Amino acid sequence: MLDPEKIDSNSLFDLYTALQLPVDLFDLTEGFTIFNLHDIGFKLPYQSKSYRPNFFSFLFVKDGIGCYTIDDKTFTVQPYSIYFTNPSNYRTFSWQEINNILLITFDETFLKKYIGENVYIDFPFLLTELVRPKVVSATIFQEIETINRLISSEYTKQISPDSRNSSKYAIIGHLLAILLLKIKSHIWQDYNPIYEGNRSSQIVVAFKRLLEQHYRDLSSGKVECAFRVQDYASAQNLHPNYLSSVIKSKTGKNITTWISEKSLIEARSLLRNSSLSVKEITYKLGFTETAHFSNFFKKHEGISPMQYRKSYQHEV
The missing domain is CATH 1.10.10.60 (Homeodomain-like)
Structure with a gap:
């Protein structure tokens, strides 16, 4: 039985299952997901139980209001903000408004398989314990949104049961690398997590x-x-x-x-x-x-x- 106050989730699928949210779009063969939270069906206002993920996540908030809490730190999520978390401590999230909020999650196996063994050298911010949400300009957000649309389009493509997913996820991996480069150049160009916290x-x-x-x-x-x-x-x-x-x-x-x-x-x-x-x-x-x-x-x-x-x- 799950602890009613805490959820140990090994994946986003486990988390959504525990929270009784829709899981029909999940592909369990790869450690990657992309969803617009508007399509999930949260009953607002929504407050999650405490959970511990073992996946990386990005939230791209174009239109929505909420907050995340990690340890004793609470961060407000507001329009045109980008929020990043990695596998870490227990956290909670809450939503007051969800109109256009894109969630991308991926695990380390996916990163190593499709981006490369040196991913943490190329993108050191992935290792940090705590990254504050970043509010960006509408222009930068639009650039990132264009990449996200390509990723989402590839992710939602239907393939026949007898065909392999390798090319589909290889394309997603390349697009994710472009997304990480874009985020790094605009937000964390000189970031070194060893000096934070x-x-x-x-x-x-x-x-x-x-x-x-x-x-x-x-x-x-x-x-x-x-x-x-x-x-x-x-x-x-x-x-x-x-x-x-x-x-x-x-x-x-x-x-x-x-x-x-x-x-x-x-x-x-x-x-x-x-x-x-x-x-x-x-x-x-x-x-x-x-x-x-x-x-x-x-x-x-x-x-x-x-x-x-x-x-x-x-x-x-």
Whole structure:
């Protein structure tokens, strides 16, 4: 049963299901959605329960009034504002008016698959803990709105059951990259998340950046074995228990969960794109035994590493 006051949502689909909102437009095969909230059917005024997402989101508010609350910070959303959040703490939202508000969500797998492994280097604002809504001029909003229309048009295209979605979402991925570039150039051109927020927020951002960099180095072969909690703590001259406490309190997830999620993403990539044996991947990701890695992978994917590799090779 769901806690009536809090919702742990693994995706926007889970969140909308929990909030008893329409989910018929969702495509569960990819970690991307785009909807106009006017079409969702919120009964106004609307106040959500507290929830924790594990997806990135942009709100493009052309005509609407509401607010979001994260931790003890409440932000008013007003016309011609752009609001961004990433996977983080519990938050709530409320709406008084919804006339034209576009919501775009995407997960890390989608970013890495369709935009690239260096997405956080190209767009560092994606890593920040807290980004205030930005009100832009009507001209800038219109430029962004043009890109959003192309994304929405591609997203709502109907495809036959026997055809593949790859080209559709590849196009969406390219358009999303253009959108991120446009937003970066107009809003966060010189933005560096490491300098924003209090000490705890800076620790979290530094951890996220090191986590991302380390797995890039792991993938490219610059390092041979995955970091453990002690390594991430040492990089910031912190005690592992203190780092773990900060990560848990600020993000709602244990540091081991962050590392496990990254390991799973890297495992899927290595099984799809490399010729490394399962034993070699086991060592690379820091598991002591192949059986431990296989159990970890099967717990999250439902199939063994070898079955995953074979199924992917069969599809392509």
